[in-house]
Amino acid sequence: MERIKISIIMPIYNLENYLEKCLESVLNQTLKEIEVICIDDGSTDNSLKILRKYKDERIKIFTKENGGVSSARNYGLKVARGEYIGFVDGDDFIEVDMYQKLYRNAITNKSDIVICNIKYIFSENNYKIFSENFLGVKKIKTNKELFNIKGYVWNKIFKKQIINEIKFDENIKWGEDQLFFTETLFKSDIITFENSISYNYYQRQNSSTFVSNEKILDLIKSYKKIKDILLENKSYDIFKEIYLRNFLKILLFINSRNIKINEKKIQNEIQRVLSLEKKYILMEMKKNNITLKLNLKDFFKWKILLYNFDIFLKFINKLKNRWYSVKMINR
Structure with missing residues (x-):
């Protein structure tokens, strides 16, 4: 059997309206030595029926009870056989040469992780491009700036060897x-960037990106676990300046979300935790002589937030409504 260069893991839950476009973009890849691991995570719509339409032998279909995207991805990691692992969400799509470019980059540079650019799509003619903005080959343990890389897994490939023991929480x-992603960094030696816009990410207002209250506390929990990873790898002192700044920006970002007023109990809990974490982070930054370094817009948001949370929410919602009414890029 031909060697599998990349295993592409696709968690799928009730995506009947988007799945065909996604699958076509994956199956039409110019890199042919792939396997497409589709994990139906207990869908109640026609997603599984759509999957079974495809007779391509590269598609491997697995079904399980609903357990969430991390559970589905972990299932995929167990059965993946490729030299590298990629992730695609079933409601996005990718450019036809994405994995050929990433794999060629990985082999040329002996990379453990390769990253590409992302196109955030808001509507047909409304999108923006996100780039990690670094070029060439980077040695992981000697580059502090790599800790600033966004942890999205779907615009990357990972050498299977380095993530054999890593699971999604x-x-x-x-x-x-x-x-x-933070765990993978400490298992890796080389990370490279492929300067191509290859992953198309749909930003939908009803998607999980617009989070429920329950997820807000999870984000704080994840950042505290990231600190544990840094401590375990004896790297907290090296990365603490970047870590503290990023965590504080995350707390600012959380406060810019709508908190449902009819969920008073969790609203109070969120505000309690935010207050405690904010106080701790500010104390740590002061102790270590670290400044926040916000751009002008975020600086004003932060000042309003510190002054009055209710005023802050009104201000943010006004900005948000204006932002969605304007096309960010129109070509």
Whole structure:
């Protein structure tokens, strides 16, 4: 049997409206030595029926009870046989040469992780490009800036050898990607960047990106676990400046979300935890002489937040409504 260069893991839950476009983009890859591991995570719509339409021998279909995206990805990791592992969400799509470019980069540079650019799609003519903005080959343990890399797993490939013992935390529903990625960094030696816009990520207002209250506490939990990883690897002193700044920005980001007023109990818990974490982070930053370094817009958001949370929410919602009404890029 031909060697499998990349195993592509696709968690699927009730994605009947998007699945065919996603699968077509994966199966049409110019890199042919792939396997596509589709994990139906207890879908109640026609997702499984759509999967079974495809007769391509590279598709491997697995079904399980609903357990969430981390559970589905972990299932996929157990059965994956490829030299490298990629992840695609079933409601996105990828460019036809994405995995050929990433794999060629990985082999050329002997990389453990390769990253590409992302196109965030808001509507047909409304999108923006996200890039990690570094070029060439980076040695993991000698580059502090690599700790700033976004933890999305779907714009990367990972050498299977380095993630054999790493799993997604199934108890965390938001921030699990960053946690997983941080663990992979400390198993890796070389990370490279492929300067191509290859992953198309749909940003939908009803998607999990617009989080429920329950996920907010999970994000805080994930960042505290990231600190544990840094301590375990004796790297906290090296990365603490970046870690503290990122954590504080995350707390700011959380406060910019709508907190449902009809969920008073969890709202109070969120505010209690945010207050404690914010106080701790600010104390740590002061002790270590670390400044926040916000851009002008975030600086004003932060000042308003510190002054009055209710005023802050009104301010953020006004900005958000204006932002969604304007096309970010129109070509």
